[in-house]
């Protein structure tokens with residue numbers, strides 16, 4: 001028995017969600033399912049945050065520090081969840097945030113998410129630390145955006161950008177919050193490191209999670225060989241077991257605004273800077289020609305204690321009114337999406353939940369997750385008495401009195 005059978009969208013047949021997942025009713029439900037499905041080390045890589053996880057928790061509590069003030073007796077039957085960004089219309093005000101190593105938790109995870117995003121007409125951002133070639137993701141979903149972890153030198157940056165452009169990407173996302181590798185001590189405690197180090201604990205976890213072992217790990221090795229970091233440079237990066245991996249992912253200490261200006265001269269399409277939190281940086285970025293911003297503390301995975309993006313959102317919107325200000329980190333509900341938009345965000349991105357959705361049920365899981373969030377957005381718009389997302393503003397919210 002399956003749920004969601006015979007569902008067709010456009011000409012693409014949607015894979016059915018296995019019946020055992022019928023109980024997944026919200027994005028957080030995917031996390032619990034993924035925790036059972038994944039080896040604890042791999043789960044930790046996705047789920048855990050840096051040091052004390054205080055930014056990770058702050059991301060959630062920022063959303064609960066606002067309440068809605070809904071309007072009533074409004075005909076909401078014509079409501080529309082669409083948003084236009086950089087001249088393209090999307091069906092929902094959220095997209096899939098870039099996530100590294102997706103293919104370790106979900107078989108060819110980036111491709112599953114890219115295909116789901118295409119069918120649902122939401123943007124998918126391909127990670128610079130993905131294990132799937134950016135060219136393959138572009139083929140699965142030509143509307144994907146590419147997120148670069150810039151190499152540490154000018155030639156390396158330009159060579160990577162040439163590759164990204166040749167693959168057909170239009171929108172370039174530059175992540176700015178990874179000057180050095182973060183302190184992922186919680187991953188180390190759980191036995192997950194980059195490079196991945198084979199251990200008795202990892203072997204045991206593999207054996208006790210056979211669906212992951214056969215469906216993701218062995219299937220990947222047998223069909224595609226050892227996973228490599230594919231998208232950090234113009235050429236293939238190191239295999240995930242290589243001792244050199246850590247260095248190749250963290251050599252960004254001297255990147256500065258000059259590099260952004262150099263990229264601006266080269267890149268014709270929209271450039272989005274991700275990882276900005278200070279309104280002064282946002283202003284510098286926009287003055288240097290950036291077309292959009294994604295406020296982010298990297299899901300609490302970089303600087304522990306960094307402010308939740310939602311808290312700085314109004315300041316950044318005020319400082320940079322001419323560009324779309326977007327946000328990620330902690331978005332789990334349609335109500336979160338609407339709160340961010342009411343505070344001035346044009347769009348939001350959601351990471352971990354889609355990684356968990358693809359881990360437990362591949363493309364069908366991702367489609368289900370996207371559908372759930374779309375339904376929450378649409379239902380909550382109705383309950384707030386609004387027909388278009390442009391109606392959201394600060395009047396829709398009250399800060400919770402503490």
Ligand code: GLV
Pocket residue numbers: 099100129298301
């Ligand atoms: C990669 O971007 C990570 O946060 O692990």
